Amino acid sequence: MRTQTIRIAHLFPELLNLYADQGNLAVLTARARARGIEVKVVPIKLREPIDYRQVDLIMLGGGSDREQRVVSEALASYAPDLRHAIEDGFPFLAVCGGYQLLGHSYELTSGELLPGLQALDLVTKAGTSRLIGNIAIELPATLKLARSTVVGFENHIGRTEHAHQALGRVLAGHGNNGVDHAEGIFLKRVIGTYIHGPLLPKNPHLADLLLSYALAYRGDERTLEPLDDTMEWLAHDQMLARLNVARKERLEEGE
Amino acid sequence: MDVRSWIAFVVASVTAFVLRVTKRAGTSLPGYLATRISPNLLFYVLAKLDRCVIVTGTNGKTTTNALLKSLVAQDEAWISNAMGANLLQGILSALLPELTWRGQLRVKRAILEVDEATLPRLTQRFQPDMIIVTNVMRDQLDRYGEVDATLGYLYESTRDETVLLVLNADDPLAASLGKGRLNTFYFGLSDWPEDDLLRQEVRDGAFCLQCGGELLYTRTVFGQMGHYHCPICLAQRPFPQFSMRVRERQEEVEIHEEIRLQSPIAYRVTSPLLGIYNAYNLLAACSAARLLGVNPARFEAGLAQFTAPIGRMQTFPGNPPRILALIKNPTGATMVLRSLEGTLNGDPLCFVINDADADGRDVSWLWDIDMESFVLRSPHVSGWYCAGTRGADMALRLKYAGINPAQIQLLENAADTLKVNAEEGGSVYILCTYTALHPLANRLEAMHT
Incomplete structure (x- = not known):
């Protein structure tokens, strides 16, 4: 079955929009349209219900501590359905604060514990300094994407730890906690990451991966036709060069 | 002056002289060297000032600073860091040329633009006569952490209630600094040509800082600026003692001034800059000038001398x-x-x-x-x-x-x-x-x- 429209639920945009999530939405929308697929963004305000039958992809961004506290207080009502959806392979993009909220809890510098969605087995604790700067990571080989690097910017005081597969191995920058060289999380069809900048413009392979996840969840297994991403890869490669990371291209593997 | 500060002063003066002779405009270099040698020098010089006004906030600092200077410096000289070098070394660089070898200031009045994150380090050891906050918005996130952090710096820096605080009433974040505080004045727009309801802008202050409720706007200017109230805890935009009416395609604006125990007055000013954001800068400058005792009849002459800062x-x-x-x-x-x-x-x-x-x-x-x-x-x-x-x-x-x-x-x-x-x-x-x-x-x- 070919899908005509991808519906993206943007969670709590009135609170969690610190790192230009509009940019991620703009990229997903434009890249879907270039393949003749419409995108409908459904903003879901805090305390409004999510109807999982009516959406194909969820995006959760980051906010300030104050805003994350407001969100955290209202998360309990979402948790059971969301856990179930993730288990079921529902595609999910969570960035910065959104990534932290997927876990058990976020412990602030003050010691205060903000409960998370408890959807993934990860915990976050505030550190003593912010981890800030440009970052490059290498994606797991199992993903088999045309390019294996992801670049962007990170800025977080939270140190996240988990035992799942990371989104990538840190080539330059800090990652989840600045210690174990892991960045983000990659589980079922969930991508959680500290990388913004925003994430998707300079990483078109990830954008297409999310789009194909959204299609696949509805049973549409098509391969997205390639687009002209000269400009995207130029920006990507410039950042790799700045970070002294060698450009990595995965060789096409036969079917 | 302690010995280290004196050495710092000598080094900075020689550096400034060399830069001048070689025509290299390194705006903050003398101040940078001096602050590295002695962190005390800046505070020694600041203490010599008779009057000091600080302009801070996310947008409009440099323009407000320049506008205010044109209004107040008609008869007497004022020092200012007009080039927008607003960290500690830039402030010191602006003050040093007026310091004599005997350690006295030739000009004893200053309008200083100060970076929001730098302000607490200044106010820890020095209290100005007045602080103007233009607005609090999303800036470069990596430097400030978040908007909330900026607000925290400003809050911390404005707790001495002997300092006159001049705030933007239309900005819920800036206005929050004055809640329950003495010696606080507000400025805001009473009327403007066009409300923008459809633009997809980032509203940084769209939530009530008292109770977390979503703010309701009856009118919007840009960003989070506008006439707002909180439907939950009923917090409101504070009453602005200085309010401005801006009309479509007119350079002339009208300011209405209503200070407690004084009869209200109104005056017209010709704006030297276009754009609604510059209306706020002009209003902030005029409000501060009035509080510093400048007669509004002299505003026109001052603004005629105004030249816009670079960029x-x-x-x-x-x-x-x-x-x-x-x-x-x-x-x-x-x-x-x-x-x-x-x-x-x-x-x-x-x-x-x-x-x-x-x-x-x-x-x-x-x-x-x-x-x-x-x-x-x-x-x-x-x-x-x-x-x-x-x-x-x-x-x-x-x-x-x-x-x-x-x-x-x-x-x-x-x-x-x-x-x-x-x-x-x-x-x-x-x-x-x-x-x-x-x-x-x-x-x-x-x-x-």
Whole structure:
């Protein structure tokens, strides 16, 4: 079955929009349209219900501590359905604060514990300094994407730890906690990451991966036709060069 | 003066002299060296001031600073860091030329623009007579952490209630600094030509700081500016003692002044700058000038002497003329673009985006600029040019705002934007971040003189 429209639920945009999530939405929308697929963004305000039958992809961004506290207080009502959806392979993009909220809890510098969605087995604790700067990571080989690097910017005081597969191995920058060289999380069809900048413009392979996840969840297994991403890869490669990371291209593997 | 401070003073003075003789304008270098040698020197000099006004906030500091100086410095000299060097070393660099070898100040009044994150370090040891907060918005996130952190710095710096605090009432974040505080005055717009309800801007203060409720706006200006109230805890926009009415396409604005125990007065002022954001800067400057005792009858004469700081859309005459504008955060950039909407007529538009510390290393903010509205309303751009260390990021921003990639050209050097030509009768517009501003302005000066 070919899908005509991808519906993206943007969670709590009135609170969690610190790192230009509009940019991620703009990229997903434009890249879907270039393949003749419409995108409908459904903003879901805090305390409004999510109807999982009516959406194909969820995006959760980051906010300030104050805003994350407001969100955290209202998360309990979402948790059971969301856990179930993730288990079921529902595609999910969570960035910065959104990534932290997927876990058990976020412990602030003050010691205060903000409960998370408890959807993934990860915990976050505030550190003593912010981890800030440009970052490059290498994606797991199992993903088999045309390019294996992801670049962007990170800025977080939270140190996240988990035992799942990371989104990538840190080539330059800090990652989840600045210690174990892991960045983000990659589980079922969930991508959680500290990388913004925003994430998707300079990483078109990830954008297409999310789009194909959204299609696949509805049973549409098509391969997205390639687009002209000269400009995207130029920006990507410039950042790799700045970070002294060698450009990595995965060789096409036969079917 | 202690010995270290005196050594710092000597080193800074010699450095400033050498820079002057060799015609190299390193605005903060003398102050940088001096603060490295002695952190006390700055506070020694500040203590010598009779009067000190500090201008802080996210947008409009430099312009407000320059406007206020033009209003107050008609008869007497005032020191100011007019070049926008607003960290501790920049402030010291501005003060040092007026310090005599005997350790006295020749000019004892100063208007200082101070970076929000720097302000607490200043107010820890020195209390000015007045602090003006223009607004609190999203700036370069990596430097400030978050908007809340900025607000925290400002809150901490304004707790001494003997200091006169002048706040923007239309900005719920800036206005929150004055809650329950003595010696606090507000300014705000009472009427303006156009409300913008449909723009997709980032509203940084859209939530009530008292109770977390979503603020309701009866009118909006831009960003989170407007007439707001909280429907839950009933917190309201504070009453502004200084309110301004701006009319469509009129340079003349009207200020209504209503201070407790004084009879209300009104006066008209001719705005030397266009754009609704400059109305706020003018109002902030006029409010502060009134509180400093300047007669409004003298405002016109002062403003006639005003010259806009660099990067505020000056035209550098030539063929083609080139217009230079500083952009450094989403709201500021959106406002600059909005003011260009009606002006562009087949002209090329250049962006120079750097990511040094002073620019903000995180360029996420490019994606919070309301580029889409601009593209929808301004189809008459003949070419889009991007340069700077993050020129490629800007090019992507334009592509995803709907510009045909074939029309976007990535230039290798910032200076290449000065080679971009316009059609007969057209102009070239250059929007750039902070570290690109002065090099471009210097080259433009050289080209056109």
